[in-house]
Amino acid sequence: MKILITGASGQIGSYVLERFVDKHEAIGVDLKPCPIRDLRDLVFQGDLRDYKFVREIIKDVDAIIHLAAQVSVENSWNNPIDDVENNIIATINLLKACSDHGVDRFVYISSAAVYGNPRYVPIDEEHPKNPVSPYGVSKLSGEYYCRIFSDSVHTVIIRPFNVFSARMDPNNPYSGVIAKFISRVKQKLPPVIYGDGKQTRDFVNARDVVDFVEITLKKGEKGKAYNVGTGKETSILNLAKAIMDIAGVKGKPVFDKPRKGDIKRSCADIFKAKKLGFKPKTDLRRDLEEIFEEYASD
Numbered sequence: 612m613k614i615l616i617t618g619a620s621g622q623i624g625s626y627v628l629e630r631f632v633d634k635h636e637a638i639g640v641d642l643k644p645c646p647i648r649d650l651r652d653l654v655f656q657g658d659l660r661d662y663k664f665v666r667e668i669i670k671d672v673d674a675i676i677h678l679a680a681q682v683s684v685e686n687s688w689n690n691p692i693d694d695v696e697n698n699i700i701a702t703i704n705l706l707k708a709c710s711d712h713g714v715d716r717f718v719y720i721s722s723a724a725v726y727g728n729p730r731y732v733p734i735d736e737e738h739p740k741n742p743v744s745p746y747g748v749s750k751l752s753g754e755y756y757c758r759i760f761s762d763s764v765h766t767v768i769i770r771p772f773n774v775f776s777a778r779m780d781p782n783n784p785y786s787g788v789i790a791k792f793i794s795r796v797k798q799k800l801p802p803v804i805y806g807d808g809k810q811t812r813d814f815v816n817a818r819d820v821v822d823f824v825e826i827t828l829k830k831g832e833k834g835k836a837y838n839v840g841t842g843k844e845t846s847i848l849n850l851a852k853a854i855m856d857i858a859g860v861k862g863k864p865v866f867d868k869p870r871k872g873d874i875k876r877s878c879a880d881i882f883k884a885k886k887l888g889f890k891p892k893t894d895l896r897r898d899l900e901e902i903f904e905e906y907a908s909d
């Protein structure tokens with residue numbers, strides 16, 4: 612099976628490509644070159660907003676894992692048109708090309724941002740969709756297009772929660788907090804927490820997301836959406852304490868003003884994913900120790 616991974620130079624996409632090259636004929640596409648040297652030759656540079664380019668790269672492909680996106684919530688407010696083009700138009704270009712050229716499998720990486728402020732936790736897939744940023748709206752629109760095209764393309768939607776890995780970008784709105792805390796403690800400074808630190812997130816290792824991408828590619832139901840997370844809530848305060856402990860930084864975190872619009876609690880209900888065979892292996896403490904080592908050695 613020939614698989615195209617979009618956003619293959621990004622955090623999650625590079626892990627997906629890395630896993631898939633061993634098992635399939637896998638190639639990637641991204642706006643920028645892949646920072647992972649061993650993958651660089653497999654990633655074509657190009658822009659998914661350009662339909663002609665999209666039509667060319669999907670030729671001979673059997674399946675697409677679509678991860679490419681503009682992922683910054685802040686950018687989505689500053690430049691909502693750019694967000695629409697990268698997140699919605701690019702997705703439509705891919706779906707239209709798949710539909711016209713008989714590419715049958717399409718896994719769309721959406722986001723937990725489609726839920727907005729949760730009315731209850733854990734959040735199941737039927738939870739109301741009420742995005743609170745242009746980014747959340749564009750990710751949700753992509754989902755609707757996947758559903759619309761599901762007559763001709765077998766589309767499956769994945770909604771990751773807060774993905775982290777050694778390749779995370781400090782500016783990434785999901786995992787940025789881990790990268791920022793690590794960078795503070797590496798300078799022997801305490802992490803800065805906005806608000807009281809009681810806000811929670813479901814931090815899931817990128818490796819688990821890749822596991823679930825593999826599962827959905829085989830078993831995902833057409834037109835259906837699946838959460839991917841761990842089902843465990845971690846408070847930002849406990850995260851800060853764990854990272855300080857790993858780094859041997861004494862004292863207390865610094866507390867700053869709460870951030871406007873910060874979601875209070877977030878945690879995935881992963882019942883549907885588990886039914887497909889998903890078993891998350893994330894162990895936050897162990898994984899943070901591992902990532903800390905990798906960060907520390909660069």
Ligand SMILES: NC(=O)c1ccc[n+]([C@@H]2O[C@H](COP(=O)([O-])OP(=O)(O)OC[C@H]3O[C@@H](n4cnc5c(N)ncnc54)[C@H](O)[C@@H]3O)[C@@H](O)[C@H]2O)c1
Binds near residue numbers: 621641657678721785
């Ligand atoms: N990181 C998380 O915690 C998280 C959580 C929920 C959902 N997601 C989703 O997962 C996907 C991957 O996220 P990530 O953390 O790896 O982000 P990332 O920014 O590291 O990767 C996204 C990649 O997409 C590429 N890209 C953007 N626009 C493009 C275009 N027009 N043409 C070609 N390439 C383009 C970027 O260059 C980048 O390399 C995104 O769709 C994001 O919405 C991520």
